[in-house]
Amino acid sequence: MRKDYYLSEAEKKFFYNNGYLGPFTLMEPDEMTSLFEEVRMDLLDTRNAPFPKSKLNYDRHLDIPALNQIINNPKITHRVSSILGPNVLSWRTEWFPKYPGDEGTDWHQAESFVEFEGTEKLFPTAEEELKEYDQGRPWELTAWIAMAEATKENGCLKVMPGTHRTWFFDEKKNIKFEPENFNKKTIDTGEKAGFYGYDYDKLKLDPTWKPDESKAVHMVMKPGQFCIFTSRCMHGSNPNRTKDQTRMGWATRFVPTHVKVYDGQKSFHHFGEELPLDRYSTVLVLGEDHYHHNKVRPPMEVVATTSA
Template sequence: MQDIRTQAGFAMTPDELKTFHTQGYFGPFKVYEIDEMKAAWRRERLRLMDRSNAVYQEEAASSGNTNISNYDRHLDSTFLADHVSRPEIVDRVSSVLGPDVLCWRTEFFPKYPGDEGTDWHQADTFANASGQPQIVWPEDEEFGGTITVWTAFTEANEETGCLQFIPGTHQTMFYDETKKMHYDPDKINAEEKDGVRRGFFGYDYRELQKDPDWKPDESQAVSMVMRPGEAILFWSTLMHASLPHSGRTDEMRLGFASRYVPTKVRVYPDTDVIEEYGGRVSLDRYGSVLVAGHNGNPHNRIATATTTGHPFVTR
């Protein structure tokens, strides 16, 4: 896709927005050159091993090999802090969400050789693991979810376990997030579903189905093959999953997801902790990042700089 834009930046065109609203995702699009991304990851993966400035400390480590320990490293990493505010990302997100935008969470999604795929799932309030809503849209909105921008830091293809989407499923929730899944670490790498080895970080996402007999129509699934430095933008309410890592290559697949909402959305309302995936972390040092516009919502805590003092950029 051509990424040479006018001085207006990387805002989505009317045709791109129409396609996005129909299918629930947009891209892939380029954020970094391939060599630029490879060099950045060689450098940053060593720096990220140092968690001394991370906002989640001992409690995150106690969660073991679960995804909660991969949350919000943009709050201590200069590279990731700049990444979440890159115009290639924020201009497109603002095209969908409007001028006032928060980045409320980031997550690493590593997939090592032999790792299972991820179950088909949707997320609206992100209460799926804990039962506690983590984002809440105004009451006059039926449901909202978040815009996720998933950036490939390494090769993401059908061999290494790329994302899959079922286009057009973002307008209907097939899962009830008021139910609560039951965490069982023994479920990791434990089950084959319809010929594909999938799980959900120690949960069974099918526990949230509104209709226990319903199955996603995998015949409509589209694989999101991405080179290092490319990204895909999608509604979290879009039905999405990932394939297993075949193990036929030694390269880890690594994606970095940054999640965005309008400032009118309440982030982590009425709670001071995140509790899921067998772990618990305090939100004492947490803050959302204003990546575009202005924040008129007094309910949300805002971080203006990383824990090491690097200022966040607001577009």
């Protein structure tokens, strides 16, 4: 059985040119479908969650063992490490549901994850390595995992190849959360799009610029498949045009250990919530942490479930 999943030279080249890679298979569809059934129940118990009062379910790999196993799975960590280097932290996991009839996700780009209302969440510190990043090597990566089938009809993730070298958006500009506008904005194609209550179009560097939809690559995936991308690579999704299929993505995000995560911050704001960071920590999924910038958990540690 294959034990190592590091990227081939051809795969790395493809990534540097395009900013994304995949899909790859993490597990078979049946296995993911039953795992997700269980995880959905586990998500309801937030006693040990890093943000127990939040509805967002960020970072539940910190308290749900099955999710922690996924972020430590070599099929993900080896591939991510082929781009980010040997020492890798998991810094965030988040859910991207798209229910029948939901709007598409606006095209967007990010890197330091200011995310509309605050400041940078990620601060890279290794100057030497940063020079390489300009040649297309990023210092953050996401593995977007299909927890349910992702099709063109239900709004699978889409990427715009090669856009990771050019900024079309200013991710550092702050804009307001307007949940009342969810499912309200119609774009040129006549379809609905937005960013779960934010309007990413307000961050366009040139307000008259329009993405060329004909160049989009649609990441159609079976449950249990995943793709890897740098958030600098423009990405989004179409609306869910189905009547009965929920698209469910779980975005797992990684950085090299030299990146400071939430540096000096006690909490952050997102989607109208304040999330205090007192229970938060990164997880070292591969290698060693020589920098000691962040609160770091060992790979397989999760908080024991509180008995009722």
